[in-house]
Amino acid sequence: MEQVLQEFRERIAAAHAARTPLRLRGGGSKDWYGQAVTGEVLDTRAYRGIIDYEPSELVVTARCGTPLAELEQVLAEQNQMLAFEPPHFGPGATVGGMVASGLSGPRRQGAGALRDFVLGADLVDGRGELLHFGGKVMKNVAGYDVSRLLAGSLGTLGLLASVSLKVLPRPVREATLVFEIGQQEALDKLNAWGGRALPISGSSWQGGRLALRLSGAGAAVDAAARELGGAHGGEIMEDADRFWLDLREQQAxxxxxxxxxxxxxxxxxxxxxxxxxxxxxxxxxxxxxxxxxxxxxxxxxxxxxxxxxxxxxxxxxxxxxxxxxxGVFSPLQPALASIHRRLKDTFDPAGIFNPARMYNEF
The missing domain is CATH 3.30.70 (Alpha-Beta Plaits)
Structure with a gap:
């Protein structure tokens, strides 16, 4: 794998010298996200595999081209998961694309966003240099956290070679309640419930129907289901796993x-x-x-x-x-635009990585 990474670095260095745009791409499952993609394709899938995984430490380190489904399967064998429930949007999704897109699924409500679980990363910058950020434990994060900055950057700052992620145990029990209520009433209830110690791991309202997922220890889930179902008329949803999967993958x-x-x-x-x-x-x-x-x-x-x-x-x-x-993303205010420009100039001075993928001026 080191030879593959070296080839990537040499190609990036050559593109930097020639100012040739590169389109960083894994499985292409999120090609549609962001603005138009341009440049010569640099396919990351050859650089794949799990580098380090210690279930007792709740940390996994994987290369950018590792299939996301493969990583999730390895974690599932140890009864663990990526708690932010990342969407795949296609069978070719990779770990690098997951981090670059920065997208989180329904569990983000209770667990946090993808960037909250990024502990460290190795990045190949626009000059072909391999940079190391963060570490493999939360206490190593100090100062300006570049590794988390890469989450959602859509490959505009460099090639994410590998990433270390915090993982969590899978919940012992889950149950999904369904309520027939209007939009504003649903929002009011969600805000009220959100301020309580309830094991809520996902919610979805559409067309007068609110789905609420409860996850955690068996006793906590059962108690919350009885309370919310009895007091507010919620009913248990059948085949809830399929419902949340379709929501995550936008197949609903x-x-x-x-x-x-x-x-x-x-x-x-x-x-x-x-x-x-x-x-x-x-x-x-x-x-x-x-x-x-x-x-x-x-x-x-x-x-x-x-x-x-x-x-x-x-x-x-x-x-x-x-x-x-x-414009796909909201226009940047001058102060934020200045920060974006400085970051781009620092990591990709020749502007070769995924040009205009986020904003036309970068």
Missing amino acids: DFFIGAHHAGLWRLALPSTAPALPLPGRQLIEWGGGQRWLLGDSTADVDAATIRKTAIEHGGHATLFRGGDKRL
């Missing part, structure tokens, strides 16, 4: 047609009220993540959506489909 009925009309992701404070926007809405993460899907492109007005998100203390991303000429 709600997401049909997203590549045509444009699927918007709004990140908001959980206390934000129901939003008066056209189209269908799906709410996750206790109200913190809201999906908006218009019935047609005419229903989706980017300026209105972004203005509404800002007014409620959040931001909006054109997650899938739609007109990317509008």
Whole structure:
């Protein structure tokens, strides 16, 4: 594997010298995410495999081209998991693509985001130099944490060669309750429940139906299910595993047609009220993540959506489909744009990595 990494470094160094754009790509399962991809493909899948895994330490280190499904299988054999429940969006998903996209699934509500579980990383920068950041234990994280900065950077800062991740045991028991309630009532209940010591690991509201997943010790899950089900009329969902998998992978009925009309992701404070926007809405993460899907492109007005998100203390991303000429991510304020520019100039001075994947100016 060291020879593979050396070949990557030499190719990057040559691209730097010639200022040739490179498109960092694993399985391509998230090619659609972000703005248009350009440049010569540098396929990371040859650099694969788990470098180190000690179940008792709850830490795993894997190379960028490792299939995500392979990593999850190894963890499952030890009754452990990636607690942020990353979406695959296709059978070719890799560990590098998982970190570069920075996406978390339904468990993010209770466990935290992907970046919260990144302990360290090895990065090949725009000059072909191999850099080491962080470590394999939480106490090694100090100062400016570059390894977590790579989460969600979409490969614009360098080639993520390997990453160390904190893992967690799988829950002993899970149960999903379903409530028939309106949007604002669902938000009110989610905020009230979120302030209590309840084992909530996922929530989803759409079309008058709220699903609430409980995970943890058997006694805690059973007690919460009895209390919430009895007091609020919740019923146990059958085949809940399939429901949460379809939600994570955006295979649920709600997401049909997203590549045509444009699927918007709004990140908001959980206390934000129901939003008066056209189209269908799906709410996750206790109200913190809201999906908006218009019935047609005419229903989706980017300026209105972004203005509404800002007014409620959040931001909006054109997650899938739609007109990317509008800009996929919210425009950067001058101070943030300056930070982005300095980071890009530091790690990728020739601008060869995934140019304009996040913003046209980078």
